[in-house]
Amino acid sequence: MQFFYHFGKYFILLTKVFSKPEKSRIYYNQTLKELINLGVNSIGIVIIISAFTGAVITLQTAYNTENPFYPRYLIGLMARDTIILEFSSTMVGLILAGKIGSSIASEIGTMRITEQIDALEIMGVNSASYLILPKIIASVLFNPLLTMISIAVGVFGGWIAGTATGVVSSEDYIYGIQFAFIPFYVTYALIKTVFYAFIITSVSSYYGYFVRGGALEVGRSSTKAVVYSCILILLCDVILTQLILS
Amino acid sequence: MIKVDHIWKSFDHQTVLKDISVEFEKGKINLIIGQSGSGKTVLLKSIVGLLDIDKGEILFEDIVYSKLNFKKKKEIRKKIGMLFQGSALFDSSTVEENVIYPLNMFTNMSYEEKRERANFCLNRVNILNANHLYPSEISGGMQKRVAIARAIALNPEYLFCDEPDSGLDPITTLRINNLIKEITEEFNTITIVNTHDMNSVMEFGEKIIFIHMGQKWWEGTNKDILHSENEKLNDFVFANHMAKRVKQMKLI
DSSP: OOOHHHHHHHHHHHHHHHHHOOOHHHHHHHHHHHHHIIGGGHHHHHHHHHHHHHHHHHHHHHOOOOOOOOOOOHHHHHHHHHIIIIIIIHHHHHHHIHHHHHHHHHHHHHHHHHTTTHHHHHOOOOOOOHHHHHHHHHHHHHHHHHHHHHHHHHHHHHHHHHHHHTTHHHHHHHHHHHTTOOOOHHHHHHHHHHHHHHHHHHHHHHHHOOOSSSSHHHHHHHHHHHHHHHHHHHHHHHHHHHHHOO | OEEEEEEEEETEEEEEEEEEEEEEEETSSEEEEETTTSSHHHHHHHTTTTTOSSSSEETTTEEGGGGGGHHHHHHHHHEEEEEOOOOOOOOTHHHHHHHHHHHHOOOOOOHHHHHHHHHHHHTTOOOOSSSOGGGSSHHHHHHHHHHHHHTTOOOOSSSEEETTTTTTTTTHHHHHHHHHHHHHHHHHEEEEEEEEOOHHHHHHHHHHEETTTTEEEEOOOOOHHHOOOOOOHHHTTSSSHHHHHHHHHTTT
């Protein structure tokens, strides 16, 4: 029953979020702020994690495929496909759920318990739309770019690690990342990213928007926001993979 | 005039407001008093429409506000200014941006006009040279005054104050109360104030309603309160030892 209660409440909130904005210009400015806050400020963590994970994927692939029958360029190919198909979309999605999901839930939650949301409502502002819509738009627009950056940095990190440790030559790795490349895999990763961006921002906003109590509850709602965003991202991954790649 | 007509409000089977009826008048400070947990804030939030009531009606002039949809409520809300218990200033905005916010949302003023209006409102509450400070950089009393400046930015017809004196020293409390009184007279607003500060009650209570356990227990003025025989009201108003002695000795 609790599931249906939250499910219904979440969709009622979404109808409020997607209603006509009071003043488009204000929303436009808010969206630009959120692009910086949620998008640009996440580039650093995405680069660091993608570089190291790309390196580890390459090394793991190399050490687990030490077989004279396997050509060495397969290391590059496997690293590329792992990074594009799962890491840069789903893993980065999970990382962003932790970073921006908790930030959104605690920001909106704090606004709720300090009556700032009530102040917006009293002024006649649609607080749900004003606070949540710019975040959704910013993430849906910017997260695909983060995924592209992650793919590029991950593949580059793999090349650095592979050539520095000598498990694969530079030529083999570069040949591998170009071999049998299916461009649609990138489209698939970007489609998933858009869905994940929507899940992270809307679910986290939901938990922040309806928080009741004090600092402890804000902390709890922030944790819930991350946990449920992650679960929904993984569920969405299964569904989208089956729908798009089958 | 704001009319509250037999309203009821419950949370999870616990009835917080029971059959409350009252009328609030223009140009006067209307006080809602009562102990913590008596239902004052719920009553105030029900009147402004932040909480939906279960039964009864709330009328702003002749409009049944409590039955309006969100879109129609918005039109009345633009005429409402509200001062929250914790000021509710936007943390990420400066003092000036906080006051400009409602002007940005609901007027087509130029940037210069908005700044001029914001400065007028800030000067009106005696906030000088603090335009570029953030709420966390100013004192509690200043935060309340900035919140009042934001509340009056759109020339409200209705002013609601939820415990404007909470967490303030007696002198700052007096300043805030004087400011609310001046604004009520200047803008001719219907002002409703939630308080349990007895100095405010005695000083400004042109109309007072006493809420006890979710019910309206008493209604009158600050002059009536001194001579009331209502036991619950006397227990609340003359709660401390000194006040009791003063009442017994009929010094007031």
